[in-house]
Amino acid sequence: MKKVILDGKIVAQEVKNNLMERIELLKEKGIVPCLATILVGDNPSSETYVKMKGTACEKIGIKSIRIQLPKEIETEELIKTIKELNMDEDVHGILLQHPVPSHIDERLAFEAIDIKKDVDGVTSAGYGQTALGFSTYPSCTPAAILEILKYYQIPIEGKHAVVVGRSPILGKPVSALLLNENATVTTCHSKTINLPDILKLADIVVAAIGKPEFIKGEWLKGGSVILDAGYNKGNIGDIEYDSCYTVASAITPVPGGVGPVTIAMLLKHTVESAEKHLL
Ligand code: NAP
Numbered sequence: 001m002k003k004v005i006l007d008g009k010i011v012a013q014e015v016k017n018n019l020m021e022r023i024e025l026l027k028e029k030g031i032v033p034c035l036a037t038i039l040v041g042d043n044p045s046s047e048t049y050v051k052m053k054g055t056a057c058e059k060i061g062i063k064s065i066r067i068q069l070p071k072e073i074e075t076e077e078l079i080k081t082i083k084e085l086n087m088d089e090d091v092h093g094i095l096l097q098h099p100v101p102s103h104i105d106e107r108l109a110f111e112a113i114d115i116k117k118d119v120d121g122v123t124s125a126g127y128g129q130t131a132l133g134f135s136t137y138p139s140c141t142p143a144a145i146l147e148i149l150k151y152y153q154i155p156i157e158g159k160h161a162v163v164v165g166r167s168p169i170l171g172k173p174v175s176a177l178l179l180n181e182n183a184t185v186t187t188c189h190s191k192t193i194n195l196p197d198i199l200k201l202a203d204i205v206v207a208a209i210g211k212p213e214f215i216k217g218e219w220l221k222g223g224s225v226i227l228d229a230g231y232n233k234g235n236i237g238d239i240e241y242d243s244c245y246t247v248a249s250a251i252t253p254v255p256g257g258v259g260p261v262t263i264a265m266l267l268k269h270t271v272e273s274a275e276k277h278l279l
Helices: 008-028 044-059 075-087 108-111 126-132 139-149 171-180 193-198 241-247 258-278
Strands: 035-038 063-069 093-095 160-164 184-188 206-207 225-228
Touching: 008 139, 035 044, 035 075, 035 258, 044 063, 044 258, 063 139, 075 093, 075 108, 093 108, 093 258, 108 206, 126 171, 139 171, 139 225, 139 258, 160 171, 160 193, 171 184, 171 193, 184 193
Parallel strands: 035 063, 035 093, 160 184, 160 206, 206 225
Antiparallel strands: none
């Protein structure tokens, strides 16, 4: 069987190439797209993610503002910072890096982000719009998964997609996006019984669990398409790559699969938000 490695670096580059011209056009009209990232505390992985996002912005001409807040900060102070960014005309996108320290009400903080600047798709209003199929900015990882499928012209309509994970920023919105594309969607989670039996029926598998090498190749149907959103310590995904590779017709690697496209979608949403200033 011919196998396709779904190369996220190629897809991300394509997205970024398309953005560069749009960024130049915006600049000619006096608008510099700008993403503000907020990092609370000093979690090394979060620091790396925020840095990567900032660098990706700068590389294609998007301004990046990085706000680092001490880990002791209270929810109210964090919300105050978000509200200031909401009011700032020069900021087009706001990203609050997940997770924040446990004493902070992360959901309340996400909800403080103006939906017009919610380029990371974390607000409940944004999720509601995603579910109804008219979201401006769906969460970036779900958007990346759809972008990969579309780039490689993998049919979605009528296919059985099994999403493993139901988090608000990944499993649930990617399930909604696949449903909007007319897939038949099963969303699994930690209370799902007989997960391998369900996966055996899947044409498309999305792994969004947060457990290294959790999904095994022998659980899958031959010829299935596998998108591994997982990113665990040591650059390991949520699927057991070697055994899944054997049965899959197409598969994303980790790293270099969903991750780079997620960042590209964040850039795309920020540019789209900046373009709204021209309307
Ligand atoms: P999360 O909030 O921890 O959610 C994990 C989900 O997996 C939950 O819905 C949980 O079910 C489910 N789950 C846990 N154990 C399970 C089991 N034994 N069987 C079936 N389902 C199980 O994680 P997340 O934020 O969605 O992230 C998931 C993964 O994606 C992580 O590896 C993360 O690093 C990665 N990620 C990658 C990107 C990227 O850009 N590539 C972006 C975001 C996240 P319950 O709901 O029942 O608890």
